[in-house]
Amino acid sequence: MAGLLSACSGSRSEPAGPEALRALFFEGKLAAAEELGRKGLAAAGPAEKDGWRVDLAEVLIYRGNRQGALDLMGGVTGEAPAAVRLRARLLSLFARRESDAGAARAGLEAALGEAKRLELADLMAEAETYLSRLDLESGAAGAALTRLSRAAESATGTLRGRFLRGTALVNTGRVLVGMSRWDEASSAFEAANAIAGADGFALLASAALSNLSTCYAATGQLERAIGVRRHVMESQREGQDAYLMNSYGQLGVLHFRAGQFSESVAAYAEAAARAEKLGDAASAALWLGSLATAHLRQGRADSAAQAAARALEMARRSGRKQEVDAAEVKQAEVLLAEGKAEEATQALRRLAASAPAQDDTRWMSLEVLGSALEALRRPAEAARQYEAALDVLHRQEKQLSRADSRVGYSERMAGLYRNYLNLLTGQGKDQGALRIVESNRARVLEEGVHSLDLARVQALLGRTVALSFWLAPGESSVWLVTRDTMRRFRLPAAPVIVEQVRAYRQFLESSPLDPLTAGPGQALFQTLLGPVLDQLPVNPRVIVVPDGALHDLNFETLVNPAGGAHYWLRDATVSIAPSLAALTASLASPGPGPALLVGDTPAVGSAYPRLEHAARELRLLPGHLTGRAIASLTGTAATVRAYAGARPGEQSILHFAAHAVANREVPLDSGIVLAPGDGTYLLRAREIMTQPLRADLVTLSACRGAGAKAFAGEGLVGLTWAFQKAGARTVIAGLWDVGDASTADLMAALYDGIARGETPAQALRTAKLGMISRGGPHAKPYYWAPFQVFTRSVH
Numbered sequence: 001m002a003g004l005l006s007a008c009s010g011s012r013s014e015p016a017g018p019e020a021l022r023a024l025f026f027e028g029k030l031a032a033a034e035e036l037g038r039k040g041l042a043a044a045g046p047a048e049k050d051g052w053r054v055d056l057a058e059v060l061i062y063r064g065n066r067q068g069a070l071d072l073m074g075g076v077t078g079e080a081p082a083a084v085r086l087r088a089r090l091l092s093l094f095a096r097r098e099s100d101a102g103a104a105r106a107g108l109e110a111a112l113g114e115a116k117r118l119e120l121a122d123l124m125a126e127a128e129t130y131l132s133r134l135d136l137e138s139g140a141a142g143a144a145l146t147r148l149s150r151a152a153e154s155a156t157g158t159l160r161g162r163f164l165r166g167t168a169l170v171n172t173g174r175v176l177v178g179m180s181r182w183d184e185a186s187s188a189f190e191a192a193n194a195i196a197g198a199d200g201f202a203l204l205a206s207a208a209l210s211n212l213s214t215c216y217a218a219t220g221q222l223e224r225a226i227g228v229r230r231h232v233m234e235s236q237r238e239g240q241d242a243y244l245m246n247s248y249g250q251l252g253v254l255h256f257r258a259g260q261f262s263e264s265v266a267a268y269a270e271a272a273a274r275a276e277k278l279g280d281a282a283s284a285a286l287w288l289g290s291l292a293t294a295h296l297r298q299g300r301a302d303s304a305a306q307a308a309a310r311a312l313e314m315a316r317r318s319g320r321k322q323e324v325d326a327a328e329v330k331q332a333e334v335l336l337a338e339g340k341a342e343e344a345t346q347a348l349r350r351l352a353a354s355a356p357a358q359d360d361t362r363w364m365s366l367e368v369l370g371s372a373l374e375a376l377r378r379p380a381e382a383a384r385q386y387e388a389a390l391d392v393l394h395r396q397e398k399q400l401s402r403a404d405s406r407v408g409y410s411e412r413m414a415g416l417y418r419n420y421l422n423l424l425t426g427q428g429k430d431q432g433a434l435r436i437v438e439s440n441r442a443r444v445l446e447e448g449v450h451s452l453d454l455a456r457v458q459a460l461l462g463r464t465v466a467l468s469f470w471l472a473p474g475e476s477s478v479w480l481v482t483r484d485t486m487r488r489f490r491l492p493a494a495p496v497i498v499e500q501v502r503a504y505r506q507f508l509e510s511s512p513l514d515p516l517t518a519g520p521g522q523a524l525f526q527t528l529l530g531p532v533l534d535q536l537p538v539n540p541r542v543i544v545v546p547d548g549a550l551h552d553l554n555f556e557t558l559v560n561p562a563g564g565a566h567y568w569l570r571d572a573t574v575s576i577a578p579s580l581a582a583l584t585a586s587l588a589s590p591g592p593g594p595a596l597l598v599g600d601t602p603a604v605g606s607a608y609p610r611l612e613h614a615a616r617e618l619r620l621l622p623g624h625l626t627g628r629a630i631a632s633l634t635g636t637a638a639t640v641r642a643y644a645g646a647r648p649g650e651q652s653i654l655h656f657a658a659h660a661v662a663n664r665e666v667p668l669d670s671g672i673v674l675a676p677g678d679g680t681y682l683l684r685a686r687e688i689m690t691q692p693l694r695a696d697l698v699t700l701s702a703c704r705g706a707g708a709k710a711f712a713g714e715g716l717v718g719l720t721w722a723f724q725k726a727g728a729r730t731v732i733a734g735l736w737d738v739g740d741a742s743t744a745d746l747m748a749a750l751y752d753g754i755a756r757g758e759t760p761a762q763a764l765r766t767a768k769l770g771m772i773s774r775g776g777p778h779a780k781p782y783y784w785a786p787f788q789v790f791t792r793s794v795h
Contacts, residue, residue: 593652639677
């Protein structure tokens with residue numbers, strides 16, 4: 001992304017006259033373009049003035065000064081060239097669209113016909129783009145997309161034509177955003193940004209990246225959205241008033257989602273003020289509504305009421321139903337905060353009934369209606385509204401095809417799930433609450449799973465015990481599920497648990513002290529396992545389904561003080577699962593299948609030096625994989641292409657002794673570092689997940705192979721997730737970096753256990769207990785605890 005942004009500011013030769021104005025416009029230097037345009041117009045001769053007027057008018061429109069643009073274009077004379085006169089008509093009609101949409105449409109249709117008659121391809125593209133905006137504003141999204149497709153196709157290969165093609169793509173993305181088709185919108189914005197990068201169109205890049213940031217945020221990719229937004233705002237100081245207004249608003253969104261409400265209030269207020277100054281009523285309504293929400297989260301109902309009232313006023317002024325509906329939902333939220341639940345309920349029922357089936361207004365009004373009915377002590381009705389809201393969101397999610405968009409989509413549902421869960425647990429409906437928790441997990445990993453069949457899971461468990469965690473702001477939960485029972489136990493609020501996990505993880509990685517005698521390991525054991533401990537059998541097999549910060553914790557390291565302080569590893573065989581609903585029974589293997597060993601690759605720059613002990617690890621393993629056909633890819637031969645050609649889909653065991661890259665911003669760009677070849681050295685998660693596997697076990701003895709980011713729906717997403725998505729039954733991977741000398745011995749012991757008939761979870765536990773019993777520095781969790789078993793299989 002940074003490369004594309006820097007390309008947008010690349011140097012140009014210095015043009016003169018109107019060309020200089022257009023160059024400044026394309027580069028996004030709108031204030032300088034306006035200044036040059038006014039000077040040029042004042043100095044131009046009679047034959048040149050009309051061209052200056054039209055170019056300057058376009059700059060003023062982008063700066064939000066529509067009336068100034070109209071005044072300029074009103075002076076265009078009949079003696080001007082036909083193309084200049086037609087372009088003035090197009091711009092003036094587009095600028096007037098909000099005051100008289102019907103007349104604007106008729107005029108633009110006529111102008112489009114004239115452009116076709118005169119065979120002015122770029123003006124045809126411009127007319128189609130303007131008409132698409134009118135289509136969208138009237139609710140005809142399909143017609144808008146058709147027009148924009150024609151606009152992109154008809155634009156020429158000239159500089160202006162390429163700008164128009166990029167503009168059509170940006171508008172296509174905006175239409176798709178309105179349809180909640182986030183992944184397709186992202187693709188359109190990315191394509192527009194590619195055009196901007198190639199031609200130095202900073203103005204186009206600003207529009208494309210601003211909207212792309214919105215898409216990333218909408219699908220839960222917050223870090224990615226923040227990075228793009230910050231880049232964009234740095235380039236918007238040069239007179240791009242409308243774009244900067246929008247960026248303040250989007251910055252408010254990101255601060256809000258991060259829980260930084262004071263910062264979001266400041267950003268929203270700035271965005272709303274700029275929108276009103278620009279005369280953009282629709283945007284003002286949007287940001288004032290957001291400001292009201294931020295005030296509500298601060299408990300400031302009076303301030304929220306003022307912002308919501310102003311938002312409704314601006315929405316009505318805009319004349320757009322979508323903005324009016326959103327403002328009315330916000331008014332209902334304020335009424336609920338003021339204790340007027342019955343009045344809010346009536347308004348929300350009307351809004352939910354009138355909104356289209358998959359419109360955002362529908363699910364938002366249903367969610368708030370659920371809250372209002374809770375306040376009126378009508379829980380059964382409230383539950384029905386929450387279910388209906390979730391149904392709308394699940395239908396929207398099904399339209400997404402890109403995995404990274406779908407993975408993050410659950411972030412959009414987090415508040416709704418939390419409200420519904422609180423309702424159910426408050427009524428003691430623990431099984432219903434578990435069903436809701438599980439319906440939000442591993443939906444992309446396990447296609448089509450949106451509900452929990454508890455009886456099926458209990459039948460699969462046998463003697464295994466499952467612990468499903470859910471972290472929430474007020475009260476967290478853990479469900480204990482066995483073959484015969486299901487019970488929920490209360491845990492402290494999420495912030496308490498998050499801080500304990502953070503402190504213990506930091507202690508394990510950096511403290512020289514013994515975790516058995518110092519550190520927060522015992523306290524965290526009591527917090528997470530204390531409530532369920534007397535319900536567990538002796539030496540249990542436990543499947544843990546973590547949530548949030550618990551993905552950063554190896555439960556085996558928790559310190560049990562009973563019978564002399566010891567790690568929970570001694571008491572239990574622990575595996576990690578993405579969800580209960582995704583669990584399956586193990587299929588009996590027909591016998592030891594083939595194994596593929598990959599690693600000991602050369603250094604890739606200074607960032608990825610050769611792993612000193614990888615060669616020893618790969619030499620040791622064949623002796624512990626008895627009865628299997630073994631193939632190896634090592635050294636310079638271990639390229640991404642060679643891996644694909646080694647038939648990984650036919651292997652029973654895949655073992656990687658290599659560096660791994662955990663990309664927190666874009667988890668599916670996490671990868672395994674192989675030997676350079678064919679222009680790449682990274683086997684990425686997004687490539688792994690598309691190549692079907694039947695492996696019983698994938699082992700990543702690489703650094704930080706487990707994942708990169710925990711999403712509310714899919715858990716820890718990265719390499720482990722990708723291999724499981726591809727079909728691997730079990731994955732062993734690391735949570736943090738550790739020296740590979742100890743890793744080689746641990747892996748040898750692991751495969752010894754598997755050769756004896758142990759499951760991967762049992763074999764890894766045995767190997768770890770062996771390291772502890774031998775004593776010395778490698779007995780500390782730092783050396784054995786990074787590696788965990790991630791499974792979708794009960795046995």
